[in-house]
Amino acid sequence: MIAGAVRRPLSGPGPWLLAAGALAWLALVIGAPLAVVFAQAVAKGVGPFLDAFKDPDCQAAIRLTLLVAAIAVPLNAAFGLAAAWSIARFEFRGRAFLLTLIDLPLSLSPVISGLVWVLLFGSRGWFGPELDAAGIKIVFALPGLVLGTILVTVPLVARQLIPLMIEQGADEELAAVTLGSGGWTMLRKVTLPNVRYALLHGVLLTNARAMGEFGAVSVLSGHIRGLTETLPLHVEAVYNDYDFVGAFAAASLLAGLAIVTLIAKAALERTAMARTAS
């Protein structure tokens, strides 16, 4: 790798100051808050910290968060793969538009990503009356939470895959076809293995974002304790009740998730690097 080749040991006061400054800044804006979360969580001892998880509302929030992620992540992984494949492999009308559209949620405020579903499926929304008549509840219920989460995390898998798939080219897939492979076999034996690290990477990011999402979910949730509150919403609700240990205990769970995601991501990159370097 070229970037690796030009890297050299730190020397001289200039680079030293630069690196030290960067580290200090990160310690201030990321390290300190993270430390506070864990410190506050155990401020009154480990007992109250663990008790916070015995709260049925907290347990319901954890279950709901896992459920939303379990639905949204596979759907977005499948969509991201399909979108990336069609964009990387084919030239078609609307290709550039699709690319832009996939990126849109990144620049969209998550509140909007939640609000659009309310406008569509809320009781005063476009399809509200029909849904009410049919007895289907989307907003302030699980389907709404899932839709909001999906919209926010749409780009994460596709953006990991598109550059890689373009770089790898279609030749291996075409070779598989001329060797007699059908479409599914090609996907299973050639396409997926070739992008597996990038796909896993994207799934990790999607999962972290799905479990941590606040804005979109906040609009769609209705904040019914024990029913429609995910973990981030639960943190806010408990905090507003002045239950600081409960809030920071739940928050430490989310922060822990982020750290686990990062470690998994680093391990994945290391494995992928080792594979391409050997």
Added chain:
Amino acid sequence: MALTIDKIFKQYGRYPALAGVSLEARDGEFVALLGPSGSGKTTLLRVLAGLDRPEHGGVFLDGADFLSLSPRERRVGLVFQQYALFRHMSVARNIAFGLEVRPRAARPPRPEIKARVEALLALTRIEGLGERYPEQLSGGQRQRVAVARALAVEPRLLLLDEPFGALDAKVRNELRAELRRIHDAAGVTTLLVTHDQEEAMALADRVAVMNHGRVEQFGTPEELEAGPASPFVFEFLGEVNRGPCVVSDGMVRFDGFSAPDIGPPNRVGVGEGLFRPSDTHLAAGPGAEGLPVRLIGIAGRGAIRRIDCQAVSGLVFAAEMPEHLCGALAVGERARLTVRRAMGDIAKAAATQAVTPAPLRETA
């Protein structure tokens, strides 16, 4: 199997990539598609592999319609320019791929696949590399794996797209001979796409010279060498000198010398004459005949000397002479130039109704 390609048309947007290509290959024949980039040779290969669909025309294998088959039904072995080996599979798994993806009923039993992989590793002389991954192989080894993988499905047709393009010169020459040996051992009808005339002439039983989506000439290397069908073919097959000329009575008459025309017979006109340095002879001393020239450069240390000379008209010609005939020739000396054979190109001049000789042009 015998291959018949009948008037294939293929359009990319407004640009005709194939403008009526017809070709046939006998069972077990090795045919090279030779042409500059953009001449349609790779498109033709893609059409045969089923990766592109032509607008018109037919392809028949032993008389049976081939175009209506899907790529996976065609059973062609396609060797890609960059080999397209499956990067996450070992060499052995790469080679076995075409057998392993067959439906259960048609799939050979595991020991048989293994034996077949071993046989192909031996045929392509990469025994012992079966457990390696593509990224651990040299370019030449990758190419052998690509050929072995294509042959594993016992293809009815072997298609090679510039298979030596990514290799350095030494490996290329080695693999050229290897490929011919593998072809002869496998006995499969083979089409090779290349822009390297030396490669095509050295490897193939017959060469199809392509230009602008058409086959300009199709014949054995000897036929192409002895009787090129057009100035394009003559030019593409080797280096040429150029000079204004008049063509008549089967002769190409330059200013001060002339040579038998090897182009299509019975042509009369004014245009540009082409001749090869290897068909050019220089002689010094009394009694020598031909165009008086002055020698301006001699290069080469081997058996062949390359000599640049200039005529009184200012035109510069290149000659290639065996070393033992170069005795009296030295830079700055005078000599006489004669040419064994030439090709008159009168198409351009005829098209513009030119009656005066083409303007003198400085040529190498």
